[in-house]
Amino acid sequence: MDKFDDVLQKAKDMAETAYKKTGDAIDIGKQRVEIASLNGKISNLYEQLGRKAIEDLKETENEDVCLIINNIKSLEDKVEELKTNILNTKGKVVCPNCKKELDINTKFCSYCGAKVNE
Ligand SMILES: [Zn+2]
Numbered sequence: 340m341d342k343f344d345d346v347l348q349k350a351k352d353m354a355e356t357a358y359k360k361t362g363d364a365i366d367i368g369k370q371r372v373e374i375a376s377l378n379g380k381i382s383n384l385y386e387q388l389g390r391k392a393i394e395d396l397k398e399t400e401n402e403d404v405c406l407i408i409n410n411i412k413s414l415e416d417k418v419e420e421l422k423t424n425i426l427n428t429k430g431k432v433v434c435p436n437c438k439k440e441l442d443i444n445t446k447f448c449s450y451c452g453a454k455v456n457e
Pocket residue numbers: 434435436437438439448449450451452453
């Protein structure tokens with residue numbers, strides 16, 4: 340192999356190495372995206388399982404489970420409180436039937452006709 344061929348071969352090897360590294364980086368990126376997607380699906384399934392378990396449990400004497408359920412309920416209450424605060428600040432109420440936002444002085448929903456309580 341003369342010098343020129345040698346240089347050419349080295350350049351070829353470097354290009355292949357660079358290509359392989361880029362390919363690996365893309366593969367790693369794709370696999371990380373897939374991991375995140377799968378973890379999201381797993382979290383959703385845990386959530387479904389939790390909701391189902393809470394529905395089925397009704398009453399349990401397991402203190403750990405009671406604590407978690409109570410924590411969820413108090414966080415949900417807080418979310419509802421914040422949503423109501425936002426609506427009040429905007430001068431709006433939510434129709435109890437169709438859940439559309441209405442003016443705070445509305446007596447009957449303009450979408451579904453339901454009576455709106457204040
Ligand atoms: Zn309505």
